[in-house]
Amino acid sequence: MDILVISPEAGNWTSPSSLTTAVNRMADAFLRTGVRALTISPFYKTKIKDPENYECIFKGKEWLHGRSFEVYRSKNDALHTYIYNEEFFNRPFVYGPPNDIPYGDNHLRFAFLASAALAYASAIRFRCMAIIGHEWGGALAGALATTVYQEDFESVPFFFFVHNITYDFHVSSSEIENIGLPRKNYNMDGYEFWGKVSLLKAGICYAHKVIFPSPGYRDAMLYTNLSGGLSGFLNHNADKLIGIQFGVSYEFWNFNKENRPIKDAKKNARKELAEKYGADYSNKLLMYVHLDAEAGNTSETLATILADVTKENVFVLVGCSQNHPDWNYYNECARQDPKSMQVIEFDETFTDVEKLRSILAASDIMFAGNLREPSTSILLKSLACGCIPVTGRNVGVASMLTDYTFDTAAAANAFLVDDANAPHLMLPRIKDALNVYQTDTADWDKVVVNAYGGFHYEWDKTISKYLLIFGELGL
Template identity: 25%
Template sequence: MKILFLASEIYPLIKTGGLADVAGALPVALRKKGHDVKLIMPAYQNILEKVAPIQKTINLGNPFNRGDLLLLETHIPESDTPIWLLQCQALFEREDGPYVDNNGIDYEDNHIRFAALSWAAATLSLHGNLIGWQADILHLNDWQTGLAAAYLKSWKVKHIPIVTTVHNLRYNGSFEMSKFADTHLSAELLDMHGMEFYGRFSALKAGLVYSDAITTVSPTYAKEILTSEYGDGLDGTLRSMQDKLHGILNGVDYNQWSPEKDTIIEENYSLNTLDKKQTNKLALLRENSLPEDLSQPIFGVVSRLTEQKGLDLLLEAMPALLNKGARLVLLGSGDKHLESAYLKLQEDYPQQVAIRVGYSEDYSHRLQAGVDALLIPSRFEPCGLTQLYALKYGTLPIVRQTGGLADTVFEGGDKPNGFVFHDADVPSLEAAMVRCYDSFTSEDASFEEKQRNAMSYDFSWDSVTDQWIELYESLTRE
């Protein structure tokens, strides 16, 4: 099949979250199975430095009065995956991030920026002659691409099947109605059964309503978003479309995330050489100028610092573990009050806590290899990728039983691989952390047994790609 895959971020070109990891890995996995996948993404500032030389340029005109939209044909060097970059200096070349400025404020023209991206993809999916390649499937990801489905609906022409993947329903891309005219979409789409959303218009809702299939990034999250607790105002819409909703778990690229192959960590190790993980633990302690004591566990965090991720709960639960002798190493950024609170925790426990505000891909690898347990106390979690990375590194996840965390981390059963709690409150999280601490410091082999279980699970893209192929084929048969 020929699959046109549209995303607003793709690793290794740009990354703000798990979407980039998925968009960078799933197309590669599909291509390995023989399918012809091409990507589309904006040409953000400095992106051209990270791709192969441009092979072809196509001018799509100036439909949004912000300058010509240029499609640049190239490929991602690491994977040789073909990609079309949508270039428009006024829309995409910003000094700050892809969606927000350095103060965390959404760009005022995001509705136009991602309307342009969506319009370009919709145009290519209809007119393959422009690039000499006609897609069989259009695969959209999150709100930034949802308007592509709206354009195809608005143009009232027969088009290829559309799949919309929801990576996080909380971000629905809703805008004031006064901005709708800027999209050049038909006002016929603005009703409660279309893209109207509580007096605004939602790009994600457009992707949901006008697609042929909706997927979420885990089976449990697909069920959770049908409820008012997790549905973020879209649960009613989703319940009316349950027949086209599918939960397919994200995979992991083990070429990027495996302690056997990782070129960034201090020493490679595997299931059979698990003792070498201690070398990485020592290296992490040294890097953070913490006492080199291997007898106490290190708890790790790699996360956006938000209440969604339960990082406010961890602030309250952590002192009890620190007072037992545990350590905390954290990498993340987000809410300013949480950043400040964690830096204050570091001040209070300078020999046990190391906080790094920001994000570093390399450091996240060293952290995963060096800590004993990874904390993910999320209030909701569509899939979660850090726990999948942690499992491969023999780093035991401590998770709340929600979304993809519930699908991948188990404290009981035949093959326990972590620690699980149910309620989003401090006592439940603290109790799970104490269970982990006690297991680590006990003289039995329960902690190492869990580590070996964790490393033996297979969450590779190869293990889930067939589900995607089956879904695509079912749509092209209809």
């Protein structure tokens, strides 16, 4: 089976974004199953590692506006192909300056990406069985396949992957024809959004299936107000929407390369972390709190109960960047109580994954409040390091976890609450974890083993579920 994959971000970046990482891992996993996925993204010279190692392998013109494009590939990376156009992709940022107004022509840039990708696939006679578009930057491929490129791709199913529904690009209705959309679908049930064109809605509108990064996120889009005004439209298209849990790369997140008993491996990881950061964790329950951009209300929930937590035999590790609004607060708390708390600095993008792995490997539990990360991959990473999540039943992957009780100890791998945004529910579960850790070491060891060795959700499992969906459509 051959698949055409179009994404605004992918490939060998010097500092991969979460979208880049997910698309790359999918490409790897597709290949392992024997599927050839032609993954196409823009050639960002400011993002790609060692751009001088790439060569132009094709030159052509896309069919929407007849603009010229070049196709680049590295001899060392056959999985990824890149589209280049000086006007659209020779810019310092992908979508626009951080925390500023996006580029005003983003709709034209990513319509061009989709059009050039389809033109290239047509030119090399890449007869794909499916087309995948990632995020709003790959959304227009579905429409273009049925209009400008209908001769080659009209019968090919389009699968739209929504990694985070909060990301969208809106443009004036005067631009509809410029980006290849049929005007007949400019309505509430199509791609219209408050008098403008929503590229996200366009992707959903022309998709055969819409894939969300976890079952919990799909349900949240349908049954809560998190969908940003799209709940009616999403419910109208509910039959298209599928939630499939994104995986993680256990080859990387497994810190125990020597295959020691997990109890010994974590003890050693704790010792190394304490030496690195000059801390004394002694025999306390080590609790990690990850405050990145997707942490949701985790910080607010923690702040409410922090004084109560530090009164217990718990040491709190906070991973945070200096740009986080609560950076000063947590550093001051740690300064006042260094025997119970420490802040470990990350950069704003949290790209130092080796640092994160070392922290999770050393930690006993992870405090995860009302996470906004759609796939909640941080929980999978935590489990892969034998670090037990304390989180809500409605948080992404948590619906697949087993809560600890006296009766479920043999299978448990998490401490769950009904609402991870509720401090009065989270605090007792931390105390429950502490009690098991201190007084029932046999049960605690079981929970750690269940997390580390019993719950593996590799990308291969994710891809196998995608292939089942393709199979149901007769592909």
